[in-house]
Amino acid sequence: MELQGLSFSQAVDAVLKKNLHSLELDPRCVELAAFALAFAAWRIGTSSSFRQLPPLNLACSGLSINVDKNEWLKLAGSDKLLIYQLDQLYMLFENAPILGSLVNSNKQSSRGSQSLFLIDWNSIQSLLFDVLASAEKEEQKELGVVAQGLAKAANLMMEKYYWVITNVPYLARNRHGDILKKYCDMNYKEAKPDLATVFLDRCLEFCGIGGNVSVVMPQNWLFLTSYSKFREKLLKKDTWRILLYLGSGAFETISGEVVKAILLSINRGNPSAESVGLFGQTGVKSHEMYGLDVFPQRTAREKEECLFNTEIKAIDQQKRMTNPDMRIIISETSKGNIFENFVVSMRGIVSGDNDRWVRKYWEIPVLYEGWKTLQSTPQTTKYFSGKEHIIDWRNLGRGMLRPGFSNKTYKRKGVAIGQMNVLPATFYDGSLYDNNTGALVPHNPDHLPAIWCYYSSSEYNKEVRKVDQKLKVTNATLVKVLFDLQYWQKIADEKYPNGLPKPYSQDPTQWIFHGHPADSEHPLQVAVARLLGYKWPAELDEKMELSEEPDTGSINAGNSIHLRITTALCAFHPYAANSLHHPGY
Numbered sequence: 001m002e003l004q005g006l007s008f009s010q011a012v013d014a015v016l017k018k019n020l021h022s023l024e025l026d027p028r029c030v031e032l033a034a035f036a037l038a039f040a041a042w043r044i045g046t047s048s049s050f051r052q053l054p055p056l057n058l059a060c061s062g063l064s065i066n067v068d069k070n071e072w073l074k075l076a077g078s079d080k081l082l083i084y085q086l087d088q089l090y091m092l093f094e095n096a097p098i099l100g101s102l103v104n105s106n107k108q109s110s111r112g113s114q115s116l117f118l119i120d121w122n123s124i125q126s127l128l129f130d131v132l133a134s135a136e137k138e139e140q141k142e143l144g145v146v147a148q149g150l151a152k153a154a155n156l157m158m159e160k161y162y163w164v165i166t167n168v169p170y171l172a173r174n175r176h177g178d179i180l181k182k183y184c185d186m187n188y189k190e191a192k193p194d195l196a197t198v199f200l201d202r203c204l205e206f207c208g209i210g211g212n213v214s215v216v217m218p219q220n221w222l223f224l225t226s227y228s229k230f231r232e233k234l235l236k237k238d239t240w241r242i243l244l245y246l247g248s249g250a251f252e253t254i255s256g257e258v259v260k261a262i263l264l265s266i267n268r269g270n271p272s273a274e275s276v277g278l279f280g281q282t283g284v285k286s287h288e289m290y291g292l293d294v295f296p297q298r299t300a301r302e303k304e305e306c307l308f309n310t311e312i313k314a315i316d317q318q319k320r321m322t323n324p325d326m327r328i329i330i331s332e333t334s335k336g337n338i339f340e341n342f343v344v345s346m347r348g349i350v351s352g353d354n355d356r357w358v359r360k361y362w363e364i365p366v367l368y369e370g371w372k373t374l375q376s377t378p379q380t381t382k383y384f385s386g387k388e389h390i391i392d393w394r395n396l397g398r399g400m401l402r403p404g405f406s407n408k409t410y411k412r413k414g415v416a417i418g419q420m421n422v423l424p425a426t427f428y429d430g431s432l433y434d435n436n437t438g439a440l441v442p443h444n445p446d447h448l449p450a451i452w453c454y455y456s457s458s459e460y461n462k463e464v465r466k467v468d469q470k471l472k473v474t475n476a477t478l479v480k481v482l483f484d485l486q487y488w489q490k491i492a493d494e495k496y497p498n499g500l501p502k503p504y505s506q507d508p509t510q511w512i513f514h515g516h517p518a519d520s521e522h523p524l525q526v527a528v529a530r531l532l533g534y535k536w537p538a539e540l541d542e543k544m545e546l547s548e549e550p551d552t553g554s555i556n557a558g559n560s561i562h563l564r565i566t567t568a569l570c571a572f573h574p575y576a577a578n579s580l581h582h583p584g585y
Contacts, residue, residue, distance in 0.1 A: 016056055020037070021161065022057065023101045023156055025101065027060045027062070037058075059153035060153060061153050062097045063093065064093075065094065065096075065146065069087075072090055075147060089150050089154065096150075098177065101157070104205065105157060105158055159206075161207055161211055162208070162212070163207075163214070164206045164211070164212070164213045164214070165213075165215070166203065168195070168215055169195050170196045171194065172194050173193050173194060180195075188201050190232075191227075193226045196217045197227060200217060204268045207268040209269040210267060210268065211267065212267050214263075216261055217262060217264065219246075220260070220470055222327065223327040223329075223467045224468070224470075225325050225474070225476050225477070228325040231326045231328060232321070234266065235317065235320055239266065239270065241266060241267060242290050243263075243265075243290070243291045243328065244264075244293075244307065245295045246261045246262060246263065246294060246303060247261075247294065247296075247297075250294075251300060287317045289314075289317045291330035292306075292330070295469065313330060315330060323467070327467045327468075327480065329466045329467055337482060338479070338482060340479035342444075342483055343414070343441060343442050344412075344443065345438060345475050345476065346404065347402070347404065348433040349374075349404050349432055349434055350402035350404075351400045352401030356392075359371075359390055360389060361537060364390065366540065367537055369394075371392060372391055373389075373390055373391075374391040374434060375387065375437055376437055377419070377437050378424045381456050383426065383501055384512055386416060386437065387431075387505070387510040408441070409433075409439045410431075413445065414428040414430075414440050414442060414448065415427065415428055415448075415451060415456075416428035417438040417455060418436070419474070420436070422458075423464060425456045428440075438475040440479065448500065449493075449500055450485055450488035450492045451488070464480075468480075501547065503544075506519055508520055508526050511536065511537040512544065515536040
């Protein structure tokens with residue numbers, strides 16, 4: 001109004017005619033959007049009332065052409081120009097119900113001597129109006145309406161915009177159909193792991209240089225390895241403005257932990273050194289992005305309050321490129337070198353059928369040849385945990401989905417990490433291990449005490465969660481944090497002056513359990529098992545590395561009662577004399 005000297009209603013009409021443009025896959029949503037815009041235009045202002053509005057720039061990007069191509073071209077009659085344009089439209093929108101707004105005439109339709117960018121769509125629409133006016137059959141009229149809609153959509157898709165705003169669709173690549181998968185392979189190679197990132201790439205294509213994309217989308221692409229090329233492209237070619245980590249529970253109408261979202265504002269094109277800061281500050285380098293993490297807040301209301309009341313951080317965009325795999329982290333990372341320089345981390349065994357291959361070790365009386373111990377996930381951080389399972393290795397893994405024959409961690413000492421929640425840690429003895437467990441073995445065995453101190457600390461979980469907030473992290477992610485070797489070596493020297501503890505457990509569910517009721521977490525149950533002649537693997541395997549057996553005389557009062565009960569039971573047992581040596585059966 002101020003700039004062009006327009007009345008209020010004229011300004012509204014100008015906005016509808018020149019400023020607002022929308023594409024939607026579903027025709028019903030286009031109708032709803034048209035109604036919403038019209039209703040808003042009638043309601044606002046001092047003299048709100050019904051009045052004729054200009055044509056709205058809304059189009060359906062998912063219209064289908066449900067006729068044979070020859071039937072479609074009959075719309076043009078003998079008009080050669082219209083035949084050509086309808087042929088272009090047919091090829092462009094052939095898969096529109098699947099691709100929707102991903103349809104890109106610049107990528108798809110530079111066929112022949114002319115590009116769709118050279119088409120005068122106003123004249124084409126006029127020709128289509130003439131077709132509709134002269135159409136006698138209802139089928140032709142319907143095709144004409146579809147053709148007009150497609151022409152409108154094509155026109156909107158070819159434009160360049162200053163600001164693109166949307167909540168992108170989410171769909172992982174393993175759920176893409178063949179047409180969508182092939183299209184993404186050809187046109188969005190870096191972004192193809194998820195439809196969300198493909199749409200972010202497409203939205204940037206809608207923008208001219210300097211244009212802005214503001215989106216709601218999932219956060220996983222900011223840290224997963226499969227998106228590293230896409231992150232690299234955006235960090236190098238485009239200007240990041242605002243990144244807000246919302247986490248789960250950010251929307252009142254969506255419950256649960258499934259949707260962990262971000263709000264992202266990004267400009268197309270490299271930052272200019274001469275531009276001012278995002279909020280108009282002078283002297284602010286344009287490569288500084290602004291970030292805020294409200295992930296820890298639990299409810300949508302708490303997150304909203306935090307967004308309004310917490311100071312936003314300025315972050316150097318270029319420094320994000322020095323992070324492991326160029327992962328986008330708002331907070332500054334710890335000092336040190338990347339962990340994968342210190343350890344080997346490989347995926348564990350994927351059997352494909354645990355019921356067939358895996359057992360608890362006590363399900364088989366004796367670990368006869370071919371059955372191997374299987375390290376599994378520790379429930380809590382503990383020196384020795386997750387040692388309850390065995391795996392049928394009589395065929396050396398043949399028949400399993402991914403047995404991991406070339407795993408370099410086997411028969412070497414390290415740390416085993418549970419890959420979910422708080423990432424509990426335990427010592428790893430070189431056994432086979434499952435794919436829910438990350439086994440990390442140091443290149444230099446002398447570094448193991450320092451590595452254990454770091455992995456078993458709360459600091460490690462915090463650092464990993466900076467780069468990956470998924471419920472389960474991959475074994476590759478476990479080594480994408482920074483490690484300050486000198487600092488953690490000092491911690492290890494203070495905490496373990498006599499070296500790390502040797503394998504020992506008071507838990508009878510662990511295969512390294514010493515087999516004696518004394519000093520056991522469950523002495524009565526252990527005693528009964530001994531009366532039945534059971535022996536633990538640690539008693540039967542002379543090669544298993546163990547600490548010295550516990551001092552059976554130094555037990556607490558509670559265990560003394562259990563031991564007296566055990567002694568009484570032994571007195572009546574027919575094999576009392578050799579009950580502690582009775583063979584298993």
